[in-house]
Amino acid sequence: MTATISRQRHAAVAADSSGSSFSITANLLQLSKHIKYENLAAGLAGGVISTMVLHPLDLIKIRFAVSDGLKMRPQYDGMLDCMKTIWKLEGIRGLYQGVTPNIWGAGSSWGLYFLFYNAIKAYTQEGRQTELSACEHLVSAAEAGILTLCLTNPVWVTKTRLVLQYNADPSRKQYKxxxxxxxxxxxxxxxxxxxRGFVPGLVGTSHAALQFMTYEGLKREQNKCKKMPSESLLSPLEYIAIAAISKIFAVAVTYPYQVVRARLQDQHNNYSGIVDVMRRTWSNEGVEGFYKGMVPNLVRVIPACCITFLVFENVSRLLLGEYH
Structure with missing residues (x-):
């Protein structure tokens, strides 16, 4: 009797497990139907173009973010002084240290992000007449961010290491x-x-999630004001303004994680983990330490975001045959 009950339980567990696996597979197959590689290509184009134009500002942002008083670090009086110093020592090559992984990272990240985000969004919208809520946009963007980070984190570690090579002599640099x-x-x-920095990177997915939630909401409201369908194509100026507002909001809320992440990835200092970074930053620099590099970051990310979103919206519609 006991053996019979045990066999029945095992059969029930196996059936439940099989049903669960089938459900996950079915959901993944359904999600895959919404993948459009045009979104990947458009996101890739936007990320690459904005990175090529604005990489020097990204380099300056990272150097300020890790500026924790160590003697081997150059001291700069501000953004212009930093740019002038690097230019004098290494010329244009110095300002574009780490540009290769940055192009790979930004291009692949934006491409994959737009690919996953639009697929998840379409999957969530499937069979519904109502528009997605702000919370659903937030969740879709967060899920896309996690998938993207899992694939691209090694590229970001490489970029951080390369832009933090301070020696002007190429033969004395740690990485070629x-x-x-x-x-x-x-x-x-x-x-x-x-x-390294993967956990704060996961926290950073909230940045993109907040940005996309705000961006989608502002697009919808703008089209409502114009009495147009919510997915109607906006003017370039409207895309630029909406992208800038959404980026400023996301940066203001989530910037400290970028400082923590950059310091974890830095080769010149050793931290035992996130808590150690936060404790030492707070102890040595106070709250200002968590916002170092924010100004050059804003100067860089706002135009980068505007370029990326403007390119994506127009290229994706062109590739999908929706450009009118």
Missing amino acids: GMMDALVKIYRHEGIPGLY
Whole structure:
């Protein structure tokens, strides 16, 4: 009798597990139907163009973010002084240190993000007549962000290491380029080295989620004001304004995580983890330490965001045959 009951229980568990696996597979297949590679191409184009134009500001932002008083770090009086100093020492090459992984990272990140986000959004919208709520946009963007980060974190670690090479003499630099950095990080630090800053990066998905939620909401409201369907194409100026507002809001709320992440990925200092970074930053620099580099970051990310979203909206519609 006991053996019979046990067999029945095992059969029930197996059936439940099988049903659960089937449900997950079915959901993934349904989601895959909404994947449009035009969104990948459009996001890639937007990310690459904005990165090529604005990489020097990204380099300056990271150098300020890790500025914690260590003697080996150059001291700058401000953004212009930083740019002038790098230019004098290394010229244009110095301002574009780490540009290769940045192009790979930004291009792939934006491409994958728009690919996943639009697929998840379409999957959530499937079979419904009502528009998605702000919360649903937030969740869709967060899920897309997590998937993207899992695939691109090693590229961001590499970029951070490359832009924090302060020596002007190429022969004395730790890394010769993107592939050299990837190989050396993996060889000396293993997989954990390539995924440094991953946890604060996960926190950072809230940044993109807040940005996309705000962006979608502002687009919808703008079209309502014009008495147009919510997905109607806006003018370039409208896309630029909406992208800028959504980015400012997201940066203001989530910037400290970027400082924590950059410091974890920095090769010049050793932290035992996120708590150690936060404790030492607070102890040595106070609340201002968590907002170092925010001004050059805003100067960089606002035009970068505007370029990326403007390119994406127009290229994706052109590729999808929705451009009128």
